[in-house]
Structures are given as structure tokens and as C-alpha cells.
Amino acid sequence: xKERVGxxxxxxxGKPMATNLIKAGYPxxxxxxxxxxxxxxxxxxxxxxxxxxxxxxKTDLAVTMxxxxxxxxxxxxxxxxxxxxxxxxxxxxxxxxxxxxxAQKIAKKASAKEVNFLDAPVSGGQKGAIEGSLSxxxxxERTVFEKCMDIFKVLGKNIVYVGVTGMGQTAKACNQIVVxxxxxxxxxxxxxxxKAGLDLNLLVKALGGGxxxxxxxxxxxxxxxxxxxQPGFKARLHHKDLRIALETGDALGVALPVTSLVxxxxxxxxxxxxxxxxxxxxxxxxxxxxxxxxxxxxRTS
Amino acid sequence: xKERVGxxxxxxxGKPMATNLIKAGYPxxxxxxxxxxxxxxxxxxxxxxxxxxxxxxKTDLAVTMxxxxxxxxxxxxxxxxxxxxxxxxxxxxxxxxxxxxxAQKIAKKASAKEVNFLDAPVSGGQKGAIEGSLSxxxxxERTVFEKCMDIFKVLGKNIVYVGVTGMGQTAKACNQIVVxxxxxxxxxxxxxxxKAGLDLNLLVKALGGGxxxxxxxxxxxxxxxxxxxQPGFKARLHHKDLRIALETGDALGVALPVTSLVxxxxxxxxxxxxxxxxxxxxxxxxxxxxxxxxxxxxRTS
Numbered sequence: 001x002k003e004r005v006g007x008x009x010x011x012x013x014g015k016p017m018a019t020n021l022i023k024a025g026y027p028x029x030x031x032x033x034x035x036x037x038x039x040x041x042x043x044x045x046x047x048x049x050x051x052x053x054x055x056x057x058k059t060d061l062a063v064t065m066x067x068x069x070x071x072x073x074x075x076x077x078x079x080x081x082x083x084x085x086x087x088x089x090x091x092x093x094x095x096x097x098x099x100x101x102x103a104q105k106i107a108k109k110a111s112a113k114e115v116n117f118l119d120a121p122v123s124g125g126q127k128g129a130i131e132g133s134l135s136x137x138x139x140x141e142r143t144v145f146e147k148c149m150d151i152f153k154v155l156g157k158n159i160v161y162v163g164v165t166g167m168g169q170t171a172k173a174c175n176q177i178v179v180x181x182x183x184x185x186x187x188x189x190x191x192x193x194x195k196a197g198l199d200l201n202l203l204v205k206a207l208g209g210g211x212x213x214x215x216x217x218x219x220x221x222x223x224x225x226x227x228x229x230q231p232g233f234k235a236r237l238h239h240k241d242l243r244i245a246l247e248t249g250d251a252l253g254v255a256l257p258v259t260s261l262v263x264x265x266x267x268x269x270x271x272x273x274x275x276x277x278x279x280x281x282x283x284x285x286x287x288x289x290x291x292x293x294x295x296x297x298x299r300t301s
Numbered sequence: 302x303k304e305r306v307g308x309x310x311x312x313x314x315g316k317p318m319a320t321n322l323i324k325a326g327y328p329x330x331x332x333x334x335x336x337x338x339x340x341x342x343x344x345x346x347x348x349x350x351x352x353x354x355x356x357x358x359k360t361d362l363a364v365t366m367x368x369x370x371x372x373x374x375x376x377x378x379x380x381x382x383x384x385x386x387x388x389x390x391x392x393x394x395x396x397x398x399x400x401x402x403x404a405q406k407i408a409k410k411a412s413a414k415e416v417n418f419l420d421a422p423v424s425g426g427q428k429g430a431i432e433g434s435l436s437x438x439x440x441x442e443r444t445v446f447e448k449c450m451d452i453f454k455v456l457g458k459n460i461v462y463v464g465v466t467g468m469g470q471t472a473k474a475c476n477q478i479v480v481x482x483x484x485x486x487x488x489x490x491x492x493x494x495x496k497a498g499l500d501l502n503l504l505v506k507a508l509g510g511g512x513x514x515x516x517x518x519x520x521x522x523x524x525x526x527x528x529x530x531q532p533g534f535k536a537r538l539h540h541k542d543l544r545i546a547l548e549t550g551d552a553l554g555v556a557l558p559v560t561s562l563v564x565x566x567x568x569x570x571x572x573x574x575x576x577x578x579x580x581x582x583x584x585x586x587x588x589x590x591x592x593x594x595x596x597x598x599x600r601t602s
Binding site (some may be wrong): 020100104123124125133137139158160161162163164166167170171173174175177178179180181182184185186189190191192193195196197198199202203205206207211212213214215216231241245248249252253255256257258259261262265286289290291292 | 339401423424426436438446459461462463464465467468471472474475476478479480481482483485486489490491492493494496497498499500503504506507508510511512513514515516517520544546550553554555556557558559560562563587590591592593
């Protein structure tokens with residue numbers, strides 16, 4: 001018989017992930033602050049709970065998918081939290097992107113109650129969540145990871161165990177560094193090319209097949225060239241993720257000069273009211289600086 | 302009958318490219334400042350010339366493959382240069398990486414003598430030059446491009462016409478921005494991961510199959526993880542290429558904040574005596590800053 005699974009956090013990512021678990025036949029109990037998504041999942045067969053504590057009481061394992069470190073700490077360690085309702089041998093899989101230090105803190109508290117904890121952040125965005133094709137980076141005890149493999153397989157494709165608690169989040173921080181800097185790189189390249197009068201579709205054709213080719217370009221390139229910044233993955237979340245990377249670097253004594261600059265630029269993007277656009281919208285800052293648009297008429301003014 | 306082809310600049314890239322043209326059956330006349338590579342190509346059937354002028358007199362088309370803008374200007378426009386020896390209808394293909402402005406200047410002088418000029422920089426490094434698998438970005442008149450297609454096909458695979466004179470070099474500048482920033486991105490990610498105690502092979506496995514995947518990672522990743530910085534493509538040349546990108550941006554009014562920072566870092570790498578290492582050696586600066594090594598024992602001291 002399948003474990004009873006709890007799911008806490010039914011946002012852009014969490015809702016489709018929970019939906020895939022319901023469709024795969026897992027008995028589900030869900031909790032979310034706003035009740036709309038709870039009702040949608042109830043219609044698919046899930047049971048709604050009144051608190052994270054109730055989720056834990058009624059299930060064998062909980063998945064959390066929340067915006068930031070304080071949210072996960074509150075939901076797991078706080079009053080009426082998961083840990084309050086969890087029995088010995090219960091398992092918590094946090095698939096949010098939070099700081100490695102926060103993950104280690106939660107794991108330690110869980111361990112004291114003989115509750116298992118995995119940090120298992122994902123990459124692949126809403127599209128990956130809907131399709132069940134996320135990349136999942138998992139830290140924690142390997143035996144716990146293996147026990148949860150069937151659940152991971154419902155949610156993702158590229159599932160890699162990367163070491164002890166916190167290593168999943170460390171890997172995710174690395175992922176976010178690479179993706180943000182790649183988006184910035186293409187932003188600078190495209191704005192330069194545009195202002196030089198180069199045909200951007202030809203540029204992408206010339207470069208994409210060579211050493212400059214990347215998955216970021218394959219996936220986001222067509223949207224960027226169409227001026228389409230509908231998320232995808234929101235800029236303000238990438239801003240947060242780079243903050244986590246910088247805090248981690250700071251704690252470890254690792255200087256991240258370019259990550260720091262790109263973090264500043266995501267901050268500027270948020271301040272410009274564009275935090276809810278796709279993270280590739282960082283190119284719009286460069287467009288503004290150069291007074292040029294990639295699409296339509298070339299000059300902004 | 303095949304055109305008689307001249308080749309000027311028999312360095313890391315030029316020598317294997319000229320070799321491939323000889324093997325493809327083109328009658329070749331070659332010129333190079335140092336005579337060693339000339340003798341090697343003579344042994345393969347090429348004729349050595351005493352000057353660029355002589356190359357032009359004895360051929361229908363010349364390929365130049367030189368380090369920087371002043372070199373190409375000297376070889377094409379200077380005393381005893383290609384243009385001095387070229388007849389009406391002669392064609393010059395510059396495959397060096399130089400500034401778009403320099404390419405436009407040379408094309409204009411050539412045009413005044415009814416000599417064709419293409420700016421056709423390449424990407425793919427020495428490996429691509431040897432294998433004949435370079436990416437080639439070509440600017441100039443389309444009819445001239447089409448006339449030279451057989452030659453391009455000997456040298457490369459992904460051959461794209463990108464527009465008028467200078468657009469080839471503009472595309473190359475964009476390519477070098479993207480590649481340098483991707484190397485820096487992975488450098489920051491790997492050093493952070495290493496100091497956190499994450500297994501770097503697992504990290505690459507977890508991230509490379511997802512959104513952070515790129516050709517740079519596929520090609521250079523294994524070398525970086527092995528601490529192998531044999532070029533490939535030399536750091537000091539990438540420093541030069543980013544200078545070209547910044548000068549182009551400056552001329553066009555395009556701010557390139559992250560390219561600028563990474564250019565500074567390549568300058569620091571050169572100053573540290575590492576300019577002849579592969580461009581991926583930029584990670585060693587980050588290792589120094591964090592006092593950690595990706596390979597062997599973790600601490601530098």
C-alpha cells in the first residue's frame with residue numbers, strides 16, 4: 001500500500017507537484033494558507049487539513065514547497081507545525097529552495113524527535129512541475145533518500161543524491177548561480193548585438209549550435225526574442241536564491257564577485273516593479289541602460 | 302579547378318586550418334612571421350611566400366588568422382600587405398577575432414580597390430580547427446559569402462551568414478561574452494560547492510542534465526574537475542576578446558556590467574602569469590580568493 005503523503009505549500013510549483021502525486025495514487029492530505037488551491041486538490045481526491053500539525057498526524061510523510069527559509073522553519077518547527085504532529089519514523093521532504101544552514105537546523109531538530117528530513121530542492125520551473133520532469137537534488141541520509149525514491153520519480157526525472165543534509169540546497173544554490181549568470185550573459189550579448197544592428201535570430205542560430213549553446217538559451221531564448229517575460233520562474237525568487245548563495249558563500253569564506261553583481265541587478269529589477277516577471281527579464285535592465293529594445297522599434301525613445 | 306588559396310597566420314588555429322585546406326586539395330601559398338610552421342606546411346605541399354604581398358600575387362583568395370586587430374590591419378593594409386598585391390576581384394577572408402570597427406575599416410579600404418572582404422571569425426578552439434568542425438560567423442556581401450562556401454565547409458560545420466561587414470565580429474564578441482560568463486559562473490559555483498564539502502562530480506551530474514546544462518560544461522567541465530588547464534583557448538586571448546566586446550559596447554552606448562567585471566578578472570589572471578592557460582583557468586582566481594582547491598587536498602595552505 002502507498003504511504004499517506006502530506007503536501008504543504010500549493011503555489012506555482014506545489015500545486016502541480018501535489019496533483020501529480022494524487023494522480024499517481026498517493027492518498028493525500030494538503031495544507032495551504034489560502035484555501036483556493038486546497039479546494040482544487042480536494043476536487044481531485046485530496047483531503048484538506050486545518051494546519052501543518054494535522055497534515056503530519058494524518059500522513060506518513062510530508063512534502064513542503066514554500067517560498068523561503070523562514071516559511072519552512074515556521075511550517076516545520078513552529079507552533080502547530082509538522083514536527084509537533086510527527087511520530088517517530090515520520091519523514092519530511094523539503095523541496096523548497098532555502099539556505100543550506102536552515103536545512104541543517106531543521107534536520108537537527110527533526111532528528112531529535114527521530115523524524116527523518118531530506119533537503120530536496122528542484123530545478124525545472126513550473127513546466128517541469130506540471131510535466132513531472134523536475135531535476136531534484138537530494139541531501140540527507142541515503143537510506144531515507146532511497147525510501148522516498150518512488151515519490152521523487154513521480155515528480156522528476158534527473159534525481160541525484162548529493163550527500164549529507166544541506167548538500168541538496170548547496171547544489172541548488174550552485175544551480176541558481178549558473179542559471180542567473182547565463183541569463184545575464186545572454187542579456188548583455190543580445191543587447192550589444194541589437195544595438196549593432198545584428199539580426200538576433202541569426203545570432204542565436206550562429207551561436208546556439210556552438211560553444212555558447214546552453215539549455216537556458218534553448219528554453220528561454222525564443223521567449224526573450226519575443227519579448228515574452230511571463231514566468232516561468234519569477235525574478236524575485238531568483239533574487240532570493242542568489243541571496244541564499246551569497247549568504248552561504250559568506251558563511252564559508254567564498255567570494256562570489258559576479259554572483260554579487262547579478263544579485264544587485266535582480267534587486268534593481270524588483271525595485272523597478274518587475275519582480276513577478278520571468279527571471280530572464282533581467283535583460284530589460286540592460287535594454288534600459290542602452291536605450292534599446294530587443295523587439296519592435298530599436299530605440300526606447 | 303579549385304581556387305589558389307593563401308593563408309597568413311599559422312598559429313594554434315591557423316596551422317590546422319591551413320592543413321585541412323591542403324588536404325582538401327586547394328593549391329596553397331602560406332606566410333607566417335616565424336618560419337617553422339611554413340616549413341611544416343611546405344612538407345604537406347604548400348608553397349611558402351616571403352610576404353603577404355607575395356601571397357596575394359600568387360593566389361585568388363587569402364585567409365588571415367591573426368591574434369588581434371592591429372595584426373590584421375598591418376597584414377592587409379600595411380606595406381607589403383595583401384591589399385598591395387591583390388587584383389580586382391580578389392577575396393580576403395579574415396577569420397581572426399578582431400573588433401567590428403577594424404573589420405569595417407579594412408573592408409572599406411578593400412572595397413576601394415574592388416577587393417572583397419569577409420569577416421568570418423570562428424568558435425570551437427584548436428580542437429574544432431583540427432577536426433574541421435568550427436562554428437563560423439560570417440559578415441560581408443552575401444554573394445561573396447556564397448562563393449566562399451566550399452572553403453568554409455572544409456574548415457567548419459555550423460556556418461552562418463549573419464549580415465553586413467562587421468556583423469561576423471559582432472556575433473563573435475557576443476559569443477565570447479557568453480562563454481566567459483559561463484566559465485565564471487561555473488567557477489563560482491564549483492568553488493562554493495567545494496568549500497561546502499559537496500562532491501563536485503555529483504554536482505555536475507545533478508546540474509548538468511537540467512537548466513544549468515551547457516556546452517561549456519560538457520566540454521570544459523571534466524578538465525576543470527581534473528585541474529587540467531592546458532589550452533584549448535588561451536586566457537589572454539579571451540581577455541583580448543572581452544576588451545573588443547567592451548570597446549564595441551562603448552562605441553555603441555551599451556553598458557556591459559558583468560562583461561566588464563569578468564574582463565577585469567581575466568586581466569588579473571594574465572597579471573598572475575596564467576595568460577597562457579586555458580580560459581577556464583579563471584576558476585583558479587576564485588580558488589585563490591576562497592583559499593581552496595577543486596582538486597586534491599581542499600585547502601591551499
